[in-house]
Amino acid sequence: MTSASTNYQTVDIALGARSYPILIGPGLLRDSALLATHIAARDLLIVTNETIAPLYLQTLMTSLGDRRIETVILPDGESYKTLETFGHIVDVLIDKRLNRDAAIVALGGGVVGDMAGFAAASYQRGIDYIQVPTTLLAQVDSSVGGKTAVNHPRAKNMIGAFHQPRAVIADTRTLSTLPDREYRAGIAEVVKYGFIHDAGFLTWIEANTAALNARDDQAVMHAVRRSCEIKAEIVGVDEREHGLRAILNLGHTFGHAIETATGYGTWLHGEAVATGMVMAADLSVRLGWISPAERDRTVLILQRFGLPIRGPAIGGQRARELMGMDKKVLGGKLRLVLLRQLGRAEVVSDYSTAALEDTLHDHFG
Amino acid sequence: MTSASTNYQTVDIALGARSYPILIGPGLLRDSALLATHIAARDLLIVTNETIAPLYLQTLMTSLGDRRIETVILPDGESYKTLETFGHIVDVLIDKRLNRDAAIVALGGGVVGDMAGFAAASYQRGIDYIQVPTTLLAQVDSSVGGKTAVNHPRAKNMIGAFHQPRAVIADTRTLSTLPDREYRAGIAEVVKYGFIHDAGFLTWIEANTAALNARDDQAVMHAVRRSCEIKAEIVGVDEREHGLRAILNLGHTFGHAIETATGYGTWLHGEAVATGMVMAADLSVRLGWISPAERDRTVLILQRFGLPIRGPAIGGQRARELMGMDKKVLGGKLRLVLLRQLGRAEVVSDYSTAALEDTLHDHFG
Numbered sequence: 001m002t003s004a005s006t007n008y009q010t011v012d013i014a015l016g017a018r019s020y021p022i023l024i025g026p027g028l029l030r031d032s033a034l035l036a037t038h039i040a041a042r043d044l045l046i047v048t049n050e051t052i053a054p055l056y057l058q059t060l061m062t063s064l065g066d067r068r069i070e071t072v073i074l075p076d077g078e079s080y081k082t083l084e085t086f087g088h089i090v091d092v093l094i095d096k097r098l099n100r101d102a103a104i105v106a107l108g109g110g111v112v113g114d115m116a117g118f119a120a121a122s123y124q125r126g127i128d129y130i131q132v133p134t135t136l137l138a139q140v141d142s143s144v145g146g147k148t149a150v151n152h153p154r155a156k157n158m159i160g161a162f163h164q165p166r167a168v169i170a171d172t173r174t175l176s177t178l179p180d181r182e183y184r185a186g187i188a189e190v191v192k193y194g195f196i197h198d199a200g201f202l203t204w205i206e207a208n209t210a211a212l213n214a215r216d217d218q219a220v221m222h223a224v225r226r227s228c229e230i231k232a233e234i235v236g237v238d239e240r241e242h243g244l245r246a247i248l249n250l251g252h253t254f255g256h257a258i259e260t261a262t263g264y265g266t267w268l269h270g271e272a273v274a275t276g277m278v279m280a281a282d283l284s285v286r287l288g289w290i291s292p293a294e295r296d297r298t299v300l301i302l303q304r305f306g307l308p309i310r311g312p313a314i315g316g317q318r319a320r321e322l323m324g325m326d327k328k329v330l331g332g333k334l335r336l337v338l339l340r341q342l343g344r345a346e347v348v349s350d351y352s353t354a355a356l357e358d359t360l361h362d363h364f365g
Numbered sequence: 366m367t368s369a370s371t372n373y374q375t376v377d378i379a380l381g382a383r384s385y386p387i388l389i390g391p392g393l394l395r396d397s398a399l400l401a402t403h404i405a406a407r408d409l410l411i412v413t414n415e416t417i418a419p420l421y422l423q424t425l426m427t428s429l430g431d432r433r434i435e436t437v438i439l440p441d442g443e444s445y446k447t448l449e450t451f452g453h454i455v456d457v458l459i460d461k462r463l464n465r466d467a468a469i470v471a472l473g474g475g476v477v478g479d480m481a482g483f484a485a486a487s488y489q490r491g492i493d494y495i496q497v498p499t500t501l502l503a504q505v506d507s508s509v510g511g512k513t514a515v516n517h518p519r520a521k522n523m524i525g526a527f528h529q530p531r532a533v534i535a536d537t538r539t540l541s542t543l544p545d546r547e548y549r550a551g552i553a554e555v556v557k558y559g560f561i562h563d564a565g566f567l568t569w570i571e572a573n574t575a576a577l578n579a580r581d582d583q584a585v586m587h588a589v590r591r592s593c594e595i596k597a598e599i600v601g602v603d604e605r606e607h608g609l610r611a612i613l614n615l616g617h618t619f620g621h622a623i624e625t626a627t628g629y630g631t632w633l634h635g636e637a638v639a640t641g642m643v644m645a646a647d648l649s650v651r652l653g654w655i656s657p658a659e660r661d662r663t664v665l666i667l668q669r670f671g672l673p674i675r676g677p678a679i680g681g682q683r684a685r686e687l688m689g690m691d692k693k694v695l696g697g698k699l700r701l702v703l704l705r706q707l708g709r710a711e712v713v714s715d716y717s718t719a720a721l722e723d724t725l726h727d728h729f730g
Binding site for chain 2: 087121122123124125157161162
């Protein structure tokens with residue numbers, strides 16, 4: 001209950017009976033009144049990890065006030081985003097005899113959110129779920145869309161569910177403790193929203209590079225809000241990911257190949273996406289969709305946030321194999337998200353295979 | 366493609382975009398045209414078990430015609446309805462590189478259907494699913510409601526999802542190979558629909574006991590159809606199980622205690638439900654809701670199908686503990702489904718605890 005609570009913005013996700021708000025601002029974790037308004041359940045399981053727990057768990061528990069609160073603290077890292085860890089969360093739910101009216105609170109980044117969300121989706125066929133994302137990536141990506149999942153040893157996010165949260169509490173002040181590399185990886189996704197859907201936002205990002213790099217409260221709040229709005233606009237049109245929503249995967253098909261080849265967690269997701277977006281821009285140039293100058297602008301924006309722009313030397317053939325396992329394969333044909341212009345992405349499957357192979361060869365060779 | 370295909374009935378489950386038909390009749394597994402109409406996917410994974418596979422897998426595959434068909438044959442039994450077996454199905458989906466446009470066909474009883482359905486619900490966050498139930502229980506219970514799940518070692522159906530099938534193909538001729546005990550256990554659920562919602566159906570059952578015990582085609586087809594209709598009527602009012610739908614659990618709270626105490630699979634589910642319905646009738650008499658004569662009629666109907674009417678001697682205290690873990694506990698208070706009259710069940714939580722304890726003592730003592 002601090003004065004900081006007055007400084008926040010809300011993005012309303014309109015999904016009929018499953019509508020929910022995303023609250024964005026500095027210091028929300030300390031705002032008991034706000035938490036009381038948006039978290040109704042009396043019995044909670046907070047799922048977090050060993051990195052986040054020492055930083056924010058006690059603060060959150062104190063702000064949640066007089067309820068029954070159980071906790072499960074997972075090891076940190078994508079390598080633990082497995083069916084086994086999911087099973088462990090369910091074991092705790094059962095051990096603590098949490099019922100259908102209990103809710104799961106995910107305190108952490110995307111890995112925690114994905115697993116806690118899948119546990120909430122599956123426990124007794126679905127209980128309530130509140131996201132408290134503490135990474136920039138999670139605030140701008142996991143907050144919208146209702147995706148939950150765990151990885152399979154051979155492919156990411158293969159096991160999961162669509163399960164909308166009741167609320168997302170994005171305390172932007174938690175980003176102050178993010179390692180620089182992780183913060184920048186989150187910026188890659190922010191920039192992505194500009195590339196795929198909003199040239200004006202891209203221009204705003206270029207004008208506010210310094211403020212974003214300094215993690216300025218107002219700049220970060222605007223970046224998170226606008227990112228969530230853009231994602232909501234796209235997901236609202238296509239909740240179950242049959243068409244337009246796939247443009248959100250700009251850079252992801254290439255990026256997944258990088259992450260899989262190097263082992264989950266070696267490259268951060270956002271880093272792989274940044275490099276993947278450069279590859280998508282490169283292929284878009286080869287297809288004559290955007291100009292070399294626009295590709296260079298793409299590269300420059302990412303570089304100014306210290307993001308990688310070149311893939312690991314795994315070879316073009318290996319990259320193709322890895323992309324063949326990607327979910328975006330439809331009936332055996334690899335669909336890709338490319339840039340029709342900066343600010344407009346499209347899903348295509350009728351591109352030149354030779355151009356794709358040249359891109360893979362140049363970047364992975 | 367036999368003349369038998371002309372003899373079937375359809376129950377349409379109306380759920381907007383997720384509507385689907387239940388097709389009920391003898392010989393449907395051999396009806397290629399009907400299968401082609403209702404199973405659109407070109408790539409299929411048939412999930413079945415080692416008991417059903419030798420009986421019906423080849424017939425089904427032949428009738429499905431020219432498609433890509435992969436199979437996974439599970440060990441038979443509720444004890445394999447685990448997160449591990451679910452993981453195995455997912456492994457096969459990934460090994461075979463089945464994509465989002467593939468569908469899972471569940472050929473078997475409720476255990477196969479629950480696991481295959483949960484795999485379909487979770488694989489890549491949801492793919493199509495067709496049920497081909499080969500037990501009476503699965504035909505009258507799993508066909509409606511979209512419930513999928515696996516068990517946790519300490520409680521049944523704790524991990525799952527609501528995932529509606531695209532179609533249910535209930536070939537009543539497959540019941541001819543059902544062991545007598547399993548067939549009778551299915552009848553317990555048929556009778557349940559009469560108890561909870563349709564006194565007229567109960568009277569029809571009493572008049573057709575001999576035909577049902579002889580597995581007469583027309584009697585079975587009517588029993589399956591009317592059961593599905595009643596369940597659909599109840600589920601249609603309350604898809605996500607917040608209120609009325611709970612009456613479908615008549616006998617189940619007591620029954621789960623029996624199943625858990627004796628170990629999954631020792632008592633068949635329908636047997637436990639039959640005994641549980643006797644206990645619910647007994648408690649209903651103690652509360653003055655139904656007469657002792659109506660309780661005796663309940664017992665007699667079940668006995669005429671050779672169903673058990675008395676629980677194992679686990680003791681009343683142990684039964685209470687086991688029921689405390691049941692999902693029907695709401696905020697610490699055990700809700701029970703009882704009979705207001707034969708043909709009308711109600712969910713109650715304001716019954717006399719002493720009457721419940723007397724019932725448990727009498728039946729489990």
